[in-house]
Amino acid sequence: MITAEGGRVRRVAVTLAGALAFGVLAALVKGDQGGVRDTIGNLSTPWLLAGFVPGLFARSLPRGAVLGLAATLTALLGFYLVVSFPLDDLSEVLRLNRRWVFSGLLSGPVMGAAGAWVRRRGFPLARAAVVVTGLLLVLEPLVIVAARVVPGWRTVIHWTLEPIPYVVEAAAGVVVLAAAARRRRR
Template sequence: MSRLLGVIAVALLFGALAALVKGHHDGVRDTIGNLSTPWLLIALAAGLHARTRLRGAVLGLIATGAALLGFYVVVAVTADDGHLVHVLRENRRWLFSGLVSGPVLGAFGAWLNRRATDVPRAVTTVIALLLILEPLVIVSARIVPGWREVIHWHLSAPVYIAEAVLGIALLGLALWSSRLRSGPTSTPS
């Protein structure tokens, strides 16, 4: 029970802080507040505390739901005169997305926790891949017909470039640590 309350508290805090960072303007803050990767990591992190994929899925859903609630409560208070129902209705696409991403990444986190031989390295690799993939999805949204309607806010390209660079650096770190752990390779003479 204390683990569940901790997951909820951290997720609510994350959501509230993300809304405060985002604010209600365009530009860098808006782009940072709209990054998907941190939202996916909330569910993954919650799932890492579970022993089964089902519990991971439930924790991922709860964490995502709590984070979204924290986010939209702050948005309603700061930008919409406290009309939470209106804010939730206007953002139902993201609420429904959380119903999918939360359980999937929560279950994946539980699976990683049980199956990975080196959990920190596996988690670092997953984080790196998510950081790299999000900017690719954003670029694709500008190219692939029909995707522009899904991703429609004003974006700040330097934020996504920084996200990709961070992902590449983390992936390099994970690969480097893997090489160190496996030891030096011997070459035949």
């Protein structure tokens, strides 16, 4: 018989294992060359979802924030373990990419708490995950385009990657949101 505590421990372990697997997969997709694979491996939407989705299973905002943080940091660890493998120096890779680790320290808890908030509001979890995914898919390319227009943003957000995956990402977001809206009308 599994106790409630044992069930929670198992869910957290599965969440962290999934986050680790995501980080490893993202690094493998990204590869160590430039181009489309590099851009796909650097898309922000999956990284934000790495914190949001675990939060959907938390019963409170603080728990969602902690779970989102743990999942995001575990995913980053998996990613940078793979990235550092040829170099054999994880600490150097983490130092060089500290901006993204610090970003995860912010995005993980925020997205985890957002997931917990969605759960507490009683939204259907699958529908909420689809809508949030669609919004993130649309918003990321808009933020990157804004970085080219808004004074001062170029120093924060660099668009040195391939543009095609961002166009595809935005189109996918529109399709996901349209499908969610159409399904809701039914």
